[in-house]
Amino acid sequence: GHDWGYGVEDGPSLWHQNYPIAKGSRQSPIDILPQTASHDPSLGPIALKYDQCTSINIANNGHSVVVEFEDSDDRSVIQGGPLDNPYRLKQFHFHWGGKGCRGSEHTVEGHSYASELHLVHWNAVKYETFGEAATAPDGLAVLGIFLETGDDHRWLHTITDALYMVKFKGSVTNFKSFNPKCLLPSSLHYWTYLGSLTTPPLHESVTWIVLKEPIAVSEKQMSKFRMLLFTGEEEDQRMRMENNFRPPQPLKGRKVRSSN
Numbered sequence: 001g002h003d004w005g006y007g008v009e010d011g012p013s014l015w016h017q018n019y020p021i022a023k024g025s026r027q028s029p030i031d032i033l034p035q036t037a038s039h040d041p042s043l044g045p046i047a048l049k050y051d052q053c054t055s056i057n058i059a060n061n062g063h064s065v066v067v068e069f070e071d072s073d074d075r076s077v078i079q080g081g082p083l084d085n086p087y088r089l090k091q092f093h094f095h096w097g098g099k100g101c102r103g104s105e106h107t108v109e110g111h112s113y114a115s116e117l118h119l120v121h122w123n124a125v126k127y128e129t130f131g132e133a134a135t136a137p138d139g140l141a142v143l144g145i146f147l148e149t150g151d152d153h154r155w156l157h158t159i160t161d162a163l164y165m166v167k168f169k170g171s172v173t174n175f176k177s178f179n180p181k182c183l184l185p186s187s188l189h190y191w192t193y194l195g196s197l198t199t200p201p202l203h204e205s206v207t208w209i210v211l212k213e214p215i216a217v218s219e220k221q222m223s224k225f226r227m228l229l230f231t232g233e234e235e236d237q238r239m240r241m242e243n244n245f246r247p248p249q250p251l252k253g254r255k256v257r258s259s260n
């Protein structure tokens with residue numbers, strides 16, 4: 001049912017009532033302090049093998065807009081960096097703010113970006129299903145990419161042009177052969193730390209890999225995300241989908257490592 005959201009009555013500060021892990025020891029997102037992040041020479045580069053990736057559909061799940069991928073084999077994986085084996089791409093989605101506001105989940109020295117893209121991968125070497133991996137401490141790897149407003153992003157149009165098809169919660173439409181490689185910045189330098197899902201059920205199962213370099217998207221492209229609705233077609237109260245981000249959570253002694 002609808003037991004959580006981003007509003008006054010069901011927002012992040014109340015999630016602990018139904019999801020006590022919200023006050024856990026490895027919650028996400030966090031505020032990243034580059035000076036405190038230890039440069040770890042043993043941290044190799046991350047490798048993204050997205051060439052044969054197969055997107056299936058794009059959907060509005062009432063919390064974000066999600067592009068799902070075929071994950072029955074290792075055609076699209078992330079590996080290297082802090083990861084001991086390849087993790088399979090399952091979906092990607094975004095978090096964003098209101099007009100002219102900030103909307104990223106991770107922040108860098110208190111600075112937040114307009115939006116944050118999450119590419120969600122699961123450890124299919126150790127676990128049978130995504131659901132099982134989602135509850136395991138080494139089950140998921142999420143690649144976070146900051147979006148800042150600036151020039152038009154030439155490939156983001158493929159996504160923003162499809163958003164009108166999934167305006168309402170529960171809507172889904174075909175979205176074939178989109179390769180998320182086109183959404184990556186030029187540098188794959190990153191910060192990494194052990195954290196959680198940033199939405200309920202807030203499982204502490206995520207190895208976070210946050211890229212240092214943001215990608216630029218135009219204000220016009222960002223405005224198309226804000227025409228999405230949290231609410232379904234049948235609901236009379238139309239609620240614009242924006243500010244769907246959780247604020248930074250306590251570090252609780254965790255170490256953030258830097259690739260370089």
Ligand SMILES: C[C@H](CNC(=O)c1ccc(S(N)(=O)=O)cc1)Cn1ccc2ccccc21
Nearest residue numbers: 118120130131134142196197198199200201
């Ligand atoms: C946990 C899952 C629902 N949540 C997520 O998949 C998820 C993924 C990434 C993030 S974030 N913002 O941290 O990147 C947050 C939530 C429910 N679920 C349980 C079993 C299962 C099987 C297939 C699909 C969904 C399933």
Ligand SMILES: [Zn+2]
Nearest residue numbers: 093095118198
């Ligand atoms: Zn996310």
